[in-house]
Amino acid sequence: MQDYLLIFLGALVQALAMRLFLVPALLVSGGISGLAQVINYFTGWSIGIMVLIGNAPLFLLGWRYLGGRRFATRTVWAIVIFSVLTDLLAWVIPPAGVTDDLVLNSLYGGLVFGVGLGLVYRGKGTSGGSDILGLILYRRKGISMTQAYLLTDAITVLAGGLAWNWELALYGMVVIYVSGIAAELASEGLGTLRTAMIVTNMPDEISARVMEVLERGVTILPGTGAYTHQSRPVLYCVITRSEVNQLKELVREVDAKAFMVIGQAHEALGEGFKPLKPEERMEK
Structure with missing residues (x-):
C-alpha cells in the first residue's frame, strides 16, 4: 500500500509539473509524454489518452526486463494516474501556467517533474515511456539515472525542436537534465x-x-x-x-x-x- 501511495503521489506531482510549467511553455518533458505534447499542440488530441496508447509497446518491454507482474501492476497504476490527472488538471490550472519565463519554467518544471518521477521509482514502479528504457539502462548497464534519462529522451527533444524551434529544444534539454538529477535524489536520497x-x-x-x-x-x-x-x-x-x-x-x-x-x-x-x-x- 505504501508503494502504491508513493506512485500515486509521484504521478500527481508529474502531472502538476506538466500543467504548471511544461505544457504552457512548450517544453518537452521527454519520452511518450513529450511526444504527446507535440502531437497535442498540432491536433488538440488529449495528452493523457496519447500517453496511454503510446506506452503499450514499451510496457511489454518492461514486463520482460523489469519484474513481470510486479512491474506491470505498478507501472499500469502510474501510467493511468498520470494520464487521468494530466487531463483533469487542464480544467483547473490556467492554460498560461505560472509564468511565461522560459528559464523558470525549465528549472522548476524539470525539478518538479523529476521529484515526481523519483517518488514513482521509490515506489518500485516506473512512469512508463522512455522511463522504462532509462530504468533498464540504469539497472542492467550501471548507467546513472541522469545519463540514462538524457539518452532515452534525446529523440523527443529533437522532435520538439523540429516542431517548434531549437531554442525551446535547448531549454528542453535543461528540463531533462534537471529532472534526471531530481529523480535520482528523490529515489535514492540525499546521500547523507x-x-x-x-x-x-x-x-x-x-x-x-x-x-x-x-x-x-x-x-x-x-x-x-x-x-x-x-x-x-x-x-x-x-x-x-x-x-x-x-x-x-x-x-x-x-x-x-x-x-x-x-x-x-x-x-x-x-x-x-x-x-x-x-x-x-x-x-x-
Whole structure:
C-alpha cells in the first residue's frame, strides 16, 4: 500500500509539473509524454489518452526486463494516474501556467517533474515511456539515472525542436537534465551517509576509538601494499556526514600517518541504521 501511495503521489506531482510549467511553455518533458505534447499542440488530441496508447509497446518491454507482474501492476497504476490527472488538471490550472519565463519554467518544471518521477521509482514502479528504457539502462548497464534519462529522451527533444524551434529544444534539454538529477535524489536520497576506508598500522586502537566515541561498527579487512608488499589492515566503517570531521580528528590523534578515503553511500541497512526488512532482502 505504501508503494502504491508513493506512485500515486509521484504521478500527481508529474502531472502538476506538466500543467504548471511544461505544457504552457512548450517544453518537452521527454519520452511518450513529450511526444504527446507535440502531437497535442498540432491536433488538440488529449495528452493523457496519447500517453496511454503510446506506452503499450514499451510496457511489454518492461514486463520482460523489469519484474513481470510486479512491474506491470505498478507501472499500469502510474501510467493511468498520470494520464487521468494530466487531463483533469487542464480544467483547473490556467492554460498560461505560472509564468511565461522560459528559464523558470525549465528549472522548476524539470525539478518538479523529476521529484515526481523519483517518488514513482521509490515506489518500485516506473512512469512508463522512455522511463522504462532509462530504468533498464540504469539497472542492467550501471548507467546513472541522469545519463540514462538524457539518452532515452534525446529523440523527443529533437522532435520538439523540429516542431517548434531549437531554442525551446535547448531549454528542453535543461528540463531533462534537471529532472534526471531530481529523480535520482528523490529515489535514492540525499546521500547523507559516508563510507570510510582507513589504512593504518594501529587498527585495534583506531577501531576501539571509533566504537567508543562514534558508536559505529568497524570491519577490519586484510590488505597488502602493491609497492612494499607489506601487510596492512584496512578499516571499513559507515558514518553520517556530520561525523566525518570527528572521524578525521580521531584518526589523526591515534595515527597521524594513516591513509584514509571518504566515500559516499546512498543507503545503509542493518544495525545502527535502517532495519533490513524481509521484503527488502528478497527484492535485493
